[in-house]
Amino acid sequence: MPDRQRAGKAGKRQPRRPPTRNAATDLRHRRRVLVRVLIGAMAIVALLFVFVFPARTLLAQRQQTEKQKKTLELLHEQSRKLAEESKRLQNNAEVERMAREQYGFVYPGEKPYVVVPPSTTSPPAPTSSAPATTRPAPKR
Numbered sequence: 001m002p003d004r005q006r007a008g009k010a011g012k013r014q015p016r017r018p019p020t021r022n023a024a025t026d027l028r029h030r031r032r033v034l035v036r037v038l039i040g041a042m043a044i045v046a047l048l049f050v051f052v053f054p055a056r057t058l059l060a061q062r063q064q065t066e067k068q069k070k071t072l073e074l075l076h077e078q079s080r081k082l083a084e085e086s087k088r089l090q091n092n093a094e095v096e097r098m099a100r101e102q103y104g105f106v107y108p109g110e111k112p113y114v115v116v117p118p119s120t121t122s123p124p125a126p127t128s129s130a131p132a133t134t135r136p137a138p139k140r
Contacts, residue, residue: 088094099105106112 089098104112104114
């Protein structure tokens, strides 16, 4: 019969009655919801610590590793060049050539000559600080 009454009053809605709960049951429900929210938040924070922060650390370490690999390659290249130069300097003729070219060494009795390239700048125009005087031409 309540359905008929409801059907007869199609335009009017009756206000819904709140469920009857006592204060203790309502308080327990709120606490349960709060506990669930807190547990969810703690789970999210735990996931951040477990996955996100280590991932950032891993990416930073990879970047640093790549940088160190490049540095190592550069050092290997420099080491190879220095080894070649060291091997070349084991030859007395090379040492003598470098001593003559770079330091101007000569054997006793030799005369060193230095070829000076011509100057690329023009000499400054002569200027005198004394005023120029004009002399009359001598008479004949």
